[in-house]
Amino acid sequence: MLNFLNKREKCFCAFCKNPRSIYTRKHIDIVSLVLILVVGLSFGYLHSSSPGILEVVFMSTMVIFGEVLFQLRWRVSIICKYCGFDPIIYKRDPNLAASKVKVRLEERKEDADAILGPPIILPRQSMSSKKGVLISRQV
Ligand SMILES: [Zn+2]
Numbered sequence: 001m002l003n004f005l006n007k008r009e010k011c012f013c014a015f016c017k018n019p020r021s022i023y024t025r026k027h028i029d030i031v032s033l034v035l036i037l038v039v040g041l042s043f044g045y046l047h048s049s050s051p052g053i054l055e056v057v058f059m060s061t062m063v064i065f066g067e068v069l070f071q072l073r074w075r076v077s078i079i080c081k082y083c084g085f086d087p088i089i090y091k092r093d094p095n096l097a098a099s100k101v102k103v104r105l106e107e108r109k110e111d112a113d114a115i116l117g118p119p120i121i122l123p124r125q126s127m128s129s130k131k132g133v134l135i136s137r138q139v
Helices: 030-047 053-078 087-092 094-110 112-116
Strands: 008-012 019-023
Touching (some): 087 094
């Protein structure tokens, strides 16, 4: 019924390349504000015949609570559930993001349910294109 509130976008993890879906809305939108206004006004008419300061406080609290919930939902959906890669942390500190992925992969090794899950395609470290130096020719 309220699918427009749960708009998701399919994408791939930047680290393990598994398909997943993330929430696209980071902040509360105008539709949610209107819904909160309707709920607040109906609460006000249930409480008394005209909306007063209590309903305004209630609607303001609901807007703040909704914004926090939208941001938490978006933030949790950004983190890959397979490998634990967090692109937000990666932008700030790549070493911290790498350590979190290592911890998640260690936990995954011991998890029996992860064996039946999709495989993680880890990026390969390629050898540098620089060839070795022949020491015998330098003498
Ligand atoms: Zn991943």
